[in-house]
Amino acid sequence: MKIYSYTDLSKQNIEDLCSRTIADDDIIAGRVKSIVDSVKHEGDTALFRYAKDFDKVELQQLYIEKSEVEAIAATIPEEARKAIDTAYANIKKFHAAQLYQEAAIETMPGVTCWREARAIERVGLYIPGGSAVLPSTFLMLGIPAVLAGCKEIVVCSPPQKDGRTNCYLAYCAVLLGIEKIYMVGGAQAVAAMAFGTATVPKVYKIFGPGNRYVTQAKQLVLASGMTAIDMPAGPSEVLVFADETADPAFVASDLLAQAEHGADSQAILVSTSAQIIEKTLEQVQVQLKALPREAVAAQAIENSYAVLVENTAQAMEFSNIYAPEHLILATDAYNALIPEIINAGSVFLGNLTPESAGDYASGTNHTLPTSGFAKAYSGVSIDSFIKKITFQHISPAGLTAIGPTVEILAAAEGLEAHKNAITIRLKS
Structure with a gap:
């Protein structure tokens, strides 16, 4: 050191x-592009092949269902179950406090504006499971996703040698109400959630840490315009x-x-x-x-x-x-x-x-920006799983008050139709 x-x-x-910056970043980028392109064009076929090549397991199917998840979860040691329960309670308490309704603001008499939160409908959670199995990451991503009200939560994690997940991840899934875990890891998991396959649903935003391959894949699918990501996290x-x-x-x-x-x-x-x-x-x-x-x-x-x-x-x-x-x-x-x-x-x-x-x-959440991105990004929170929609309502008095301002500004920009949308209402 x-x-x-x-x-x-x-x-x-x-x-x-x-x-x-790491010397072989360009090499990694090339390999990841090849993986992402294969999943995009071949779908499940590529996922089965990569499970064999990278995870050294021949899968019969790409997911485990609720009954199997529950059976695996039941084998968790009591001490580990209690520890996960404690972590779950603390993480949930911290994130639940982030849920609030913003007040409506009257910006001038008769003109009312406000924002309302809406959950992202379909999100993908990547739970690493290579050199280290991370049930804590499952809690950190799953709890705010559930609290936010995301309708569909797709969970991908690399398979173990038996083609299944471990008892810790399975128990987290049970706590979170996740009924299916897709046994897909690495850059191929990111690609599957970004593009969708016959088995893995396409999502609108992908969350989760991972190695450099996962990070590169997230940035690649973001650049392609196929899906959003939580943050660049290397x-x-x-x-x-x-x-x-x-x-x-x-x-x-x-x-x-x-x-x-x-x-x-x-x-x-x-x-x-x-x-x-x-x-x-x-x-x-x-x-x-x-x-x-x-x-x-x-x-x-x-x-x-x-x-x-x-x-x-x-x-x-x-x-x-x-x-x-x-x-x-x-x-x-x-x-x-x-x-x-x-x-x-x-x-x-x-x-x-x-x-x-x-x-x-x-x-607090442990899914955080790395590589200097803390200069512009926050860690994962409830806000990561929602978007804010603005609303406004104008009364007759409000239209009279704000109308001339809009007419003058629209005319200054040469946008006559914008001005007319106000004028026609004022004349009525």
């Missing part, structure tokens, strides 16, 4: 350091700011929690203390050896770095340029830093608030 001094870095150095990342009040062992655990996601994950440490950096990196090596996913985490750590800053102002400046998916403020003085945070997906405050809590059960 390299260590940089912020004061020694030029503006260009910082931009380069914060870049998430390899996961965390930036930890740690000052002299931080515990190096805690900080190391947070860096490794991120690193074990995948070899292309990034775990960035920013600190005002060279000693904290040194002790944290020592702890990283100690804790790394105890991880089952040591090899994966070690690769991610090798590709990550630490930045020594002179003060918190530099720390927040760097963080806002990096725009992390997850930002951890490992400091007792976190309250003073909150107003300085401009770009971040989700923020974890203090030495006792690890990213893991938000990943699983505190209530």
